[in-house]
Structures are given as C-alpha cells and as structure tokens.
Amino acid sequence: MASRQRVPRPDDEAPVFVISVAAELAGMHAQTLRQYDRIGLVTPSRTRGGGRRYSARDVELLREVQRLSQEEGISLPGIARILELENHVDALQSRVAELTLEAERLRIAASGGSRIFSVGPGGEILASRLGERPRRRPGGGSASQALVLWRP
Known part of the structure; x- marks a missing residue:
C-alpha cells in the first residue's frame, strides 16, 4: 500500500485560482472579477501569458466587496x-x-x-x-x- 504524502496548503497570498474558480468561490460572475480588476478594486497576480491568478486572500476580498456593495449599498x-x-x-x-x-x-x-x-x-x-x-x-x-x- 502506497503511503499518501501530505500536500502542503498554499498560503493565503499564493496566486493559485484561475478566474473561473475564483469567481465561483466568491459567488460572482467572472466578468465582475474582470471589471473589479479594470477599476483596480481587486487586482490579481498575472501569469507570464497575462492570465489572472487569484489568491485565497483575493477571494476573501471579493466576498467583502460583494457584501459592501449588496448588503451595505456602498458604491464601487x-x-x-x-x-x-x-x-x-x-x-x-x-x-x-x-x-x-x-x-x-x-x-x-x-x-x-x-x-x-x-x-x-x-x-x-x-x-x-x-x-x-x-x-x-x-x-x-x-x-x-x-x-x-x-x-x-
């Protein structure tokens, strides 16, 4: 029986999520994430090819932005x-x-x-x-x- 190795958990700052996964985790549409990036609200890391990569901290921030916008009625x-x-x-x-x-x-x-x-x-x-x-x-x-x- 092969032993299972423990996979280290990436830290909250590691840019590991592609935009579709980050959008799903944050409960948003990917286009919303693109808009937030364009206006500088939540700026993810970029790959060499220009793809967005979101960290767990970025996803938390996206959720907070959504909460402030929807529940508190605060403008962007x-x-x-x-x-x-x-x-x-x-x-x-x-x-x-x-x-x-x-x-x-x-x-x-x-x-x-x-x-x-x-x-x-x-x-x-x-x-x-x-x-x-x-x-x-x-x-x-x-x-x-x-x-x-x-x-x-």
Whole structure:
C-alpha cells in the first residue's frame, strides 16, 4: 500500500485560482472579477501569458466587496476608498508595532547603565541614569523634584 504524502496548503497570498474558480468561490460572475480588476478594486497576480491568478486572500476580498456593495449599498468608488483606508490602517499598525519593538529595545539598552540628559530650570544640562532624579546643584540651589520619562 502506497503511503499518501501530505500536500502542503498554499498560503493565503499564493496566486493559485484561475478566474473561473475564483469567481465561483466568491459567488460572482467572472466578468465582475474582470471589471473589479479594470477599476483596480481587486487586482490579481498575472501569469507570464497575462492570465489572472487569484489568491485565497483575493477571494476573501471579493466576498467583502460583494457584501459592501449588496448588503451595505456602498458604491464601487466608496468601496475602493474603504479598502484604501483599511490598507493604510494596516500599514500604520505594522509601523506602530515596529516602533514599539524598537522603543522596547532602546529601553532595555538604556536600563543597562546608559545615561539620560535633561535640562534644569536655569538651562543647565543634567545627566542622570534612567529612573533617577537629577541631583541638587552645587551652591545651595535645588533642582526640580519632577521626574520626566521621555519615550521616543
């Protein structure tokens, strides 16, 4: 008896569906998919010969476009704007995650003995360690008792 090999499942971004299959999966006519491609709403990958290839993500997007159009009554230009804004939000969330990781890396590096600098009430530069209050100035004056933590 021959053993069956497990076929790896393509990821959601892999362009594997021809237009007829994608249309059937999305519950649409193939001409609708061509129209969405022409106006830039859902743009599939192309083969060397110019054939359209849709990914599982593209099919999900086609279903969402159909839902917004039919159930919510949103026009195609309105849907295009919604998708553009969703893509922008996704990009911003990715950037926030990158910056959060970088800030955490810097915080960890700073807690290893690095110094931070602040400006005193008279404009003087005060050096201290992270989480430490500035020392009193020589000559009897006192530095502010405020502790300011700056996170880029």
